[in-house]
Amino acid sequence: MPRLQFGSWVEDVVDWLQSNLSWLFDFVKTVLNGMYDGVDTVLGGGEPLLMAGILAVIAFWLRGVLPGVLTFVGFALIDSLALWDDAMATLSLVVVAAVITVVIAVPMGIWAARNNKVSSTIRPVLDVMQTMPAFVYLIPGVMFFGVGVTPGVIATIVFAMPPGVRMTELGIRQVDGELIEAADAFGTSPRSTLTRVQLPLALPTIMAGINQVIMLALSMVVIGGMAGAGGLGEKVYGAITQLQVGLAAESGVAVVILAIYLDRMTGALNERVSPLGRRAAAKAAAMLQGWKFAHYKPNTAVAVVGVVVLALVAGGMNIAGSDSGSSSNQAASTDVGKGKKINMGYIPWDEGIATSYLWKELLEERGYKPDLKQLDAGPLYSGIARGDIDFQTDSWLPTTHEAYWKKYKNQMDDLGAWYGPTSLELSVPSYVKGIKSMADLKGQGKKFKGKIIGIEASAGEMAKLKKDVLKKYGLEGEYKVVSSSTSSMLAELNRSIKKKEPVVVTLWSPHWAYGKYDLTKLKDPKGAWGKGDLLHTVAHKGFAKKDPTVANWLKKFHLTEKQLTDLENAIQASGEGHEQDGVKAWMKKNPGIADKLAPVPGASSGGAQAKGKDAGKNVNMGYFPWDEAIATTYLWQNILEDRGYKPNVKQLDPGPLYTALAQGQMDVQFDSWLPSTHKAYWEKYKKNLTDVGDWYGPTSLELTVPSYVKGIDSLADLKGQGKKFDGKIIGIESSAGEMGTLKKTVLKKYGLEGEYEVVSSSTSSMLAELNRSLKKKEPVVVVLWSPHWAYGKYDLKKLKDPKGAWGKGDLIHTVGKKDFGKDFPELNGWLKKFKLSEKQLASLEVEVQKGGAGKEKQSTRRWLDANPGVEDKLAPVAG
Numbered sequence: 001m002p003r004l005q006f007g008s009w010v011e012d013v014v015d016w017l018q019s020n021l022s023w024l025f026d027f028v029k030t031v032l033n034g035m036y037d038g039v040d041t042v043l044g045g046g047e048p049l050l051m052a053g054i055l056a057v058i059a060f061w062l063r064g065v066l067p068g069v070l071t072f073v074g075f076a077l078i079d080s081l082a083l084w085d086d087a088m089a090t091l092s093l094v095v096v097a098a099v100i101t102v103v104i105a106v107p108m109g110i111w112a113a114r115n116n117k118v119s120s121t122i123r124p125v126l127d128v129m130q131t132m133p134a135f136v137y138l139i140p141g142v143m144f145f146g147v148g149v150t151p152g153v154i155a156t157i158v159f160a161m162p163p164g165v166r167m168t169e170l171g172i173r174q175v176d177g178e179l180i181e182a183a184d185a186f187g188t189s190p191r192s193t194l195t196r197v198q199l200p201l202a203l204p205t206i207m208a209g210i211n212q213v214i215m216l217a218l219s220m221v222v223i224g225g226m227a228g229a230g231g232l233g234e235k236v237y238g239a240i241t242q243l244q245v246g247l248a249a250e251s252g253v254a255v256v257i258l259a260i261y262l263d264r265m266t267g268a269l270n271e272r273v274s275p276l277g278r279r280a281a282a283k284a285a286a287m288l289q290g291w292k293f294a295h296y297k298p299n300t301a302v303a304v305v306g307v308v309v310l311a312l313v314a315g316g317m318n319i320a321g322s323d324s325g326s327s328s329n330q331a332a333s334t335d336v337g338k339g340k341k342i343n344m345g346y347i348p349w350d351e352g353i354a355t356s357y358l359w360k361e362l363l364e365e366r367g368y369k370p371d372l373k374q375l376d377a378g379p380l381y382s383g384i385a386r387g388d389i390d391f392q393t394d395s396w397l398p399t400t401h402e403a404y405w406k407k408y409k410n411q412m413d414d415l416g417a418w419y420g421p422t423s424l425e426l427s428v429p430s431y432v433k434g435i436k437s438m439a440d441l442k443g444q445g446k447k448f449k450g451k452i453i454g455i456e457a458s459a460g461e462m463a464k465l466k467k468d469v470l471k472k473y474g475l476e477g478e479y480k481v482v483s484s485s486t487s488s489m490l491a492e493l494n495r496s497i498k499k500k501e502p503v504v505v506t507l508w509s510p511h512w513a514y515g516k517y518d519l520t521k522l523k524d525p526k527g528a529w530g531k532g533d534l535l536h537t538v539a540h541k542g543f544a545k546k547d548p549t550v551a552n553w554l555k556k557f558h559l560t561e562k563q564l565t566d567l568e569n570a571i572q573a574s575g576e577g578h579e580q581d582g583v584k585a586w587m588k589k590n591p592g593i594a595d596k597l598a599p600v601p602g603a604s605s606g607g608a609q610a611k612g613k614d615a616g617k618n619v620n621m622g623y624f625p626w627d628e629a630i631a632t633t634y635l636w637q638n639i640l641e642d643r644g645y646k647p648n649v650k651q652l653d654p655g656p657l658y659t660a661l662a663q664g665q666m667d668v669q670f671d672s673w674l675p676s677t678h679k680a681y682w683e684k685y686k687k688n689l690t691d692v693g694d695w696y697g698p699t700s701l702e703l704t705v706p707s708y709v710k711g712i713d714s715l716a717d718l719k720g721q722g723k724k725f726d727g728k729i730i731g732i733e734s735s736a737g738e739m740g741t742l743k744k745t746v747l748k749k750y751g752l753e754g755e756y757e758v759v760s761s762s763t764s765s766m767l768a769e770l771n772r773s774l775k776k777k778e779p780v781v782v783v784l785w786s787p788h789w790a791y792g793k794y795d796l797k798k799l800k801d802p803k804g805a806w807g808k809g810d811l812i813h814t815v816g817k818k819d820f821g822k823d824f825p826e827l828n829g830w831l832k833k834f835k836l837s838e839k840q841l842a843s844l845e846v847e848v849q850k851g852g853a854g855k856e857k858q859s860t861r862r863w864l865d866a867n868p869g870v871e872d873k874l875a876p877v878a879g
Helices: 006-020 022-044 048-063 065-080 084-114 116-131 134-145 149-173 177-185 190-227 231-241 245-273 275-287 300-324 350-365 377-386 402-411 460-472 486-499 548-555 561-574 579-589 593-597 627-642 654-663 679-688 737-749 763-776 825-832 838-851 856-866 870-874
Strands: 341-346 369-374 391-397 412-419 423-429 451-453 480-482 505-509 519-521 534-540 618-623 646-651 668-674 689-696 700-706 728-730 757-759 782-786 796-798 811-817
Touching: 022 084, 022 134, 022 149, 048 065, 048 245, 065 084, 065 245, 084 116, 084 149, 084 190, 084 231, 084 245, 116 149, 134 149, 149 190, 177 190, 190 245, 231 245, 341 350, 341 377, 350 369, 350 391, 350 548, 350 561, 350 579, 350 593, 377 391, 377 402, 377 412, 377 534, 391 402, 391 412, 391 548, 402 412, 402 460, 412 548, 423 460, 423 486, 451 486, 451 505, 460 480, 460 505, 486 505, 505 519, 534 548, 548 856, 561 579, 618 627, 618 654, 627 646, 627 668, 627 838, 627 856, 627 870, 654 668, 654 679, 654 689, 654 811, 668 679, 668 689, 679 689, 689 825, 700 737, 700 763, 728 763, 728 782, 737 757, 737 782, 763 782, 782 796, 811 825, 838 856
Parallel strands: 341 369, 341 391, 451 480, 618 646, 618 668, 728 757
Antiparallel strands: 391 534, 412 534, 423 505, 423 519, 668 811, 689 811, 700 782, 700 796
């Protein structure tokens, strides 16, 4: 039969959905992440033992004294294993997924029970959902929503849905038909029959279904750890891939405790909400005599009081803790990140683990909040491409990870190689005699049971081995490559060495196994493995703009063979779950490594800012809300703070600002358009002002169209084209001088009066209309001027003015108060030489726009960090 291309069809559908419904996936992701964050804040925000007490009170209410005590002991054990945060993250995932599942499953089950056609339609769908391997659900989850919480929740909902629907339908269908007939005979409406007869009697079965939903949700959430869902799932997955038996056991115990608690509590909840359950509980209590205290359950009011009291205490302690910790112990000079979150991912290969935890420690020392996730190669590269992961440090290029790079290279940036060249190889224990080369394996298959022990099937090394290496050495058919995982391969190698059995495994250099075991790298005389890779740092597209400081650090990152080996050994010695402790121990043995790898921007080697001669002086700076004024004012605020000044920034309209400068209440402003735009203010106050000098120009006023509007390159080209633009020129504030020039001079000179209406609005409205038209690829003509950040963000065309109707452009000056040069001689000297190019100003304005309102200072700091040397050029300090 011909090959059915079902898989490629599915991929085409997925690609279409990604391209056309990304807005929907982003919305779903935002909602689910918000729900998870809210639940996790409640469950994980309090003191662990107090939260354990709250969970114990719930168990006491539902099941009695002994279950309450055991609950507290169980959750206290989780806390003692240092897994509390992970357990609460997992519980949050279960709660969110289970609630959504129940909200969908129960109504669907009711519908199916009351409509046979619906039942027969959804039954096969539920069969597929229930029998499909659970791991499959992670694939579309990662493709549509990226790595993190959302794909785990989505996959959990799909996997856990069937029992909720089936049990709800079963419970309602099992209600005695005579009872329903009796209800109908008494004139009960279908809705009342459902709510007063069927649901109460079906509730035990429905609750059993909900119990199964929660159990399946818990099992799937652990699997979701493979997609970066976090919590105990990530711990279990990490333990498996790194062969950490102790961590696997500890994480497994925590999962078991959660599972038992959720199972027993949901089972007992039936007694509280179901009439049949309450009747059975009352009958059981009546039969007890001497054991009544052991089975005592408080009423709901008492339980609520207990929970509220513990919650208030936990909340109070949390607030007190946050207050006491509000003053940062970190020196301000190293607080570069200021709490900014950085998402990192790694494949569980030793150099990936080592460098990821190294950068986690470095970023924390520099004031960032790094979030580190372990993922398989596929989800990791997909997450980087989507922007869910900011960077990873273990890309083997150009060979091992070639397939991922080819697929996602347009959505990623290569920040450079930090180690190499590496090598891929097959290795055998040194006691295996006569096997020194790949060629020696031929005819020796029986010795190795015809197996080559491999790693993850997704690894590029595995594809290279199967497609090229075996073929070149004639090993096809004689050897089977066993795909497993890195940890499984190492476990098999360790087992074979202990038993002195022959074994051949896939390995690579660098790897700590060569330091731990006596191994022979098999030579490759035919060069089948190809040249060695370099280890690269790869980030999502645009990461360098998002955080130029970290990007610059990573671009210059380099480790020697000895440094990497020592770091890996330190992490191995620190033990499972303590990788960062190993990094800290290594950094202590390498003083100065943090300043070398992550130097503080604008600081000397000692970490202190170079101070100006007038450090400590207050500088009052004013600006009106024009983009170049905002950008340059906050630029100089950052520079002056670095130089030890105390700048104060205020926004004012032009009139009040010039008045304040003339009266000496303001010291300086950076956006005087002279000689034309601000001519009136200059003529009025020039005796009490100082022109420090121009820093940009000439400026220009213009009409602008998107570059896709063909045939319109000049103002003259607009004549006769009014219909194309709906007869409108989108303007700004009617009070702006540019609008007066347009209406009185420009339209008249080019014969556009009557054909075009100039629509007065506001600068923001004009930009919104421009953005809307660009998205729809509609013709539009707008009032603009240079410099403006829109030219950096959009592909626009300035319409030429052959008749010179707009007049000559201004120069942008820095203007100070009368005695500015006398009061601030050093700053005056800097500002006289202050210049920004068109490109510099445009990139600075775009950065400020990206940061958003209220983040102007942080945005200009990012721009300074991305342009090293600019600060020293603009404000040089003699050494």
